[in-house]
Amino acid sequence: MSKDEQRIRTAEHWARKIRLDIIDMCCRVGPERKAHPGGALSAADIVAALYFDKMRIDPDTPQWPDRDRFILSKGHTCPVLYAALANRGYFSKDLYGTLRRVDGNLQGHPDMRKTPGVDMTTGSLGHGLAAGAGIAMSAKIDRKDFRVFVLLGDGELQEGLVWESAMASPRLGLTNLTVIIDINRLQSGGSVEQILPLHPLREKWASFGWNTIEINGHHMEEILAALDLAVLEQERPTAILARTVKGKGVKFMEDDNSWHQRTLTEEEYCLAVKMLESGGSA
Amino acid sequence: MKNPRVELKTVYGEVLVELGADNPDIFVVEADLMKASGSKPFLENYPDRHINVGVAEQNLVGIAAGIAAAGGIPFACTMANFMAKRACDQVAMSVAYNMFNVKLVGCYAGLTQEKNGGTHISFMDIGVMRSMPGMTVLVPGDSEEFRQAVRAASVFQGPVYIRMPKLLQGSLPGKTYEFEIGPCYQYGNGNDLTVIATGLATDIALDSLQVLEEAGIAARVLHVPTIKPLDTESVIRCARETRACITIEDHATVGGLGGLIAETLTAACPVPLARIGMQDAFGLTADLEFQLEHFGITASHVAAEAIRLLDGRGQNE
Ligand SMILES: Cc1ncc(C[n+]2csc(CCOP(=O)(O)OP(=O)(O)O)c2C)c(N)n1
Ligand SMILES: [Mg+2]
Numbered sequence: 036m037s038k039d040e041q042r043i044r045t046a047e048h049w050a051r052k053i054r055l056d057i058i059d060m061c062c063r064v065g066p067e068r069k070a071h072p073g074g075a076l077s078a079a080d081i082v083a084a085l086y087f088d089k090m091r092i093d094p095d096t097p098q099w100p101d102r103d104r105f106i107l108s109k110g111h112t113c114p115v116l117y118a119a120l121a122n123r124g125y126f127s128k129d130l131y132g133t134l135r136r137v138d139g140n141l142q143g144h145p146d147m148r149k150t151p152g153v154d155m156t157t158g159s160l161g162h163g164l165a166a167g168a169g170i171a172m173s174a175k176i177d178r179k180d181f182r183v184f185v186l187l188g189d190g191e192l193q194e195g196l197v198w199e200s201a202m203a204s205p206r207l208g209l210t211n212l213t214v215i216i217d218i219n220r221l222q223s224g225g226s227v228e229q230i231l232p233l234h235p236l237r238e239k240w241a242s243f244g245w246n247t248i249e250i251n252g253h254h255m256e257e258i259l260a261a262l263d264l265a266v267l268e269q270e271r272p273t274a275i276l277a278r279t280v281k282g283k284g285v286k287f288m289e290d291d292n293s294w295h296q297r298t299l300t301e302e303e304y305c306l307a308v309k310m311l312e313s314g315g316s317a
Numbered sequence: 318m319k320n321p322r323v324e325l326k327t328v329y330g331e332v333l334v335e336l337g338a339d340n341p342d343i344f345v346v347e348a349d350l351m352k353a354s355g356s357k358p359f360l361e362n363y364p365d366r367h368i369n370v371g372v373a374e375q376n377l378v379g380i381a382a383g384i385a386a387a388g389g390i391p392f393a394c395t396m397a398n399f400m401a402k403r404a405c406d407q408v409a410m411s412v413a414y415n416m417f418n419v420k421l422v423g424c425y426a427g428l429t430q431e432k433n434g435g436t437h438i439s440f441m442d443i444g445v446m447r448s449m450p451g452m453t454v455l456v457p458g459d460s461e462e463f464r465q466a467v468r469a470a471s472v473f474q475g476p477v478y479i480r481m482p483k484l485l486q487g488s489l490p491g492k493t494y495e496f497e498i499g500p501c502y503q504y505g506n507g508n509d510l511t512v513i514a515t516g517l518a519t520d521i522a523l524d525s526l527q528v529l530e531e532a533g534i535a536a537r538v539l540h541v542p543t544i545k546p547l548d549t550e551s552v553i554r555c556a557r558e559t560r561a562c563i564t565i566e567d568h569a570t571v572g573g574l575g576g577l578i579a580e581t582l583t584a585a586c587p588v589p590l591a592r593i594g595m596q597d598a599f600g601l602t603a604d605l606e607f608q609l610e611h612f613g614i615t616a617s618h619v620a621a622e623a624i625r626l627l628d629g630r631g632q633n634e
Binding site: 067068069110135136137138139142143144146156157158159160161190191193194195222223224230231 | 347349350351352369370371372373375376398399402403432433434435436437601602603604607611
């Protein structure tokens with residue numbers, strides 16, 4: 036296997052593990068509480084690529100000042116982040132059972148004061164890019180070489196604040212800032228296209244001064260290549276537009292927005308495990 | 318308190334459809350949360366007058382203000398948390414400043430946001446909204462009152478905020494009135510203590526009457542569904558007729574009913590006062606009952622505070 040192939044296979048391996056853990060958490064959370072599996076699964080490949088390939092991090096030192104940062108701006112999909120952090124060794128998988136429990140480490144939306152490895156508290160949509168720009172700006176001023184990655188939802192792009200930060204970041208010269216947009220074409224109330232279409236999305240970001248890259252957000256080779264390009268870019272912040280499928284990897288959840296926020300039954304969980312174990316993630 | 322059972326989104330959907338049939342000026346504006354607000358029946362009946370602006374609360378309120386500027390009566394709904402915090406400037410400048418006829422509905426309000434947790438629980442919407450000059454602020458105590466509040470808001474001229482928890486009791490026990498904007502409603506006649514309550518806390522206050530009686534304290538409950546303009550006359554009268562007051566709400570006492578009553582009584586009729594509610598804290602990731610217990614929004618806490626305020630001495634003793 037070539038070195039590149041090795042990278043791809045490794046990231047894919049972890050994406051599969053992350054998906055299994057997402058459905059585990061979203062089943063274990065129970066019918067009284069509901070987590071958000073759909074948007075967690077659509078982001079699994081991207082988050083796996085970041086935590087198991089691209090990001091410079093040290094799970095033993097979550098507060099390491101020179102670490103790369105990741106902000107899950109679409110905070111409701113936190114099971115994908117928790118699964119990545121646990122698999123990367125930030126905390127034990129025993130904590131999965133605390134999802135959405137009072138005083139649990141795994142809150143219903145990422146809480147940087149409660150969960151080791153979470154770099155920014157989110158939940159109210161639209162905040163992540165501004166915070167990411169602030170962190171990236173600090174790195175520039177302090178002449179540090181760490182990078183900031185921000186994952187946004189496509190529905191989330193309807194928040195005006197996203198565009199305020201999108202306008203400011205190129206002006207601030209934030210070449211160390213990368214935005215990844217999880218374009219799963221669904222939001223809470225249904226289809227983004229029907230509620231408030233975003234296209235031409237690439238042109239929008241480009242016209243704001245961003246380096247833009249369009250990829251299939253489930254194709255690991257494309258994800259890694261795009262992240263490599265983002266790091267190489269010397270002049271502009273980078274926006275990666277990732278086409279994805281909500282619920283990706285579990286056939287009966289794919290493109291079905293009833294899984295935006297819903298708990299898996301035991302049977303659904305078992306079926307989902309089978310699908311994930313046989314299907315692979317690409 | 319019996320677990321609240323009626324989902325207000327069902328009520329909201331029904332009443333909007335009725336209003337839409339009677340009045341072609343009624344508009345409904347949403348920000349991707351129709352599943353929480355329940356306005357889908359209105360969309361099905363009057364698609365031309367239903368607008369979903371996407372996940373964009375500032376735009377939601379701004380567009381509602383524009384609709385009102387052109388003569389319409391928009392009902393704009395999002396989670397109370399985002400209405401009060403994200404769209405605060407739009408509420409102030411575009412709606413309140415112009416005294417526009419916009420109806421703001423904050424859904425999943427207070428602790429009924431439950432397991433969405435601290436980032437989503439609205440503990441300051443009453444405070445934000447009542448600080449807006451000219452805003453009428455309604456905090457219904459049961460689902461009937463919520464229905465009547467939405468109806469009343471539709472014919473009221475001027476900006477209105479309606480607090481909409483996820484669930485409320487169908488009907489408060491022993492109710493003898495039909496809700497109108499303005500008055501407070503009194504339950505019982507005890508002369509030791511007035512428990513002043515709003516929203517879902519009124520049901521808890523009513524439960525406390527029994528506990529208080531067992532402790533030898535004769536109390537009354539003053540239910541405040543109109544936070545603004547406050548029926549100060551009733552509040553001051555009750556304060557004068559009893560020896561102490563306790564406020565109770567599922568909201569921060571700072572800015573909330575507690576703050577309001579403290580402001581009112583300090584100026585007009587200072588009496589011993591305790592304020593029950595969230596104290597300088599964000600909400601938790603937990604179900605309603607747990608959070609009520611955690612923040613002391615309970616009948617037993619009312620009794621404990623009453624005994625403290627009255628030095629253990631009820632009139633009946
Ligand atoms: C400011 C704000 N408004 C509304 C919500 C409620 N909400 C949670 S998820 C969601 C839809 C998000 O859609 P998208 O960004 O596409 O996420 P995904 O499809 O990945 O789940 C909404 C409106 C929120 N969390 N924050
Ligand atoms: Mg989406």
